[in-house]
Amino acid sequence: IYNSLTYHLKKKNIERYKRGLYSLAAKHGRTRAFSKFKLANKLVLHSFVSFESALSHHGLIPEAVYAVTSVCLPKNVFFENSLGQFNFAYSPIEPFYLGVEYDEITKVKIADPIRALFDLIYIRRKLYNNTSDLENDLRIDLNELKKILKQFKANDILHLGELYKKKTTRKLATILIRD
Numbered sequence: 001i002y003n004s005l006t007y008h009l010k011k012k013n014i015e016r017y018k019r020g021l022y023s024l025a026a027k028h029g030r031t032r033a034f035s036k037f038k039l040a041n042k043l044v045l046h047s048f049v050s051f052e053s054a055l056s057h058h059g060l061i062p063e064a065v066y067a068v069t070s071v072c073l074p075k076n077v078f079f080e081n082s083l084g085q086f087n088f089a090y091s092p093i094e095p096f097y098l099g100v101e102y103d104e105i106t107k108v109k110i111a112d113p114i115r116a117l118f119d120l121i122y123i124r125r126k127l128y129n130n131t132s133d134l135e136n137d138l139r140i141d142l143n144e145l146k147k148i149l150k151q152f153k154a155n156d157i158l159h160l161g162e163l164y165k166k167k168t169t170r171k172l173a174t175i176l177i178r179d
Contacts, residue, residue, distance in 0.1 A: 047072035048109035054116035
């Protein structure tokens with residue numbers, strides 16, 4: 001098996017995304033392109049797409065995000081392969097999959113917009129005083145954020161901010177409710 005794998009990797013018949021995770025090369029019959037989000041879920045077993053990738057997916061930030069950013073357990077990991085860069089960062093939330101949506105059609109686990117925003121603020125460790133600071137720094141669409149916030153209860157947002165056990169996320173929860 002190992003000799004055959006090595007042979008086909010050298011001939012570029014198959015692509016390696018990480019040790020133990022391969023696919024047929026596009027020139028040899030792979031008919032569909034891979035979803036980067038689906039590959040990110042496969043690269044690290046206990047992970048889901050979050051941070052800038054999820055915010056862009058949900059339409060909260062206008063920038064294109066080229067590296068797929070995800071939350072994982074238990075440590076930070078980085079992969080680079082033919083499909084791009086994949087960053088995985090730890091998040092202390094318990095239960096781990098709180099605020100994560102699973103799309104039955106695409107089979108992708110992705111954070112809802114609020115969870116993705118809290119994950120990003122937790123990692124960046126930046127304190128915001130109001131939503132306009134948030135808009136200026138992250139270029140978040142405040143109208144879209146207001147629409148999304150209407151779907152959540154104030155207590156749920158405050159609870160999520162507390163789960164990170166950081167001043168930055170607690171402050172974010174209060175400004176989201178206040179503003």
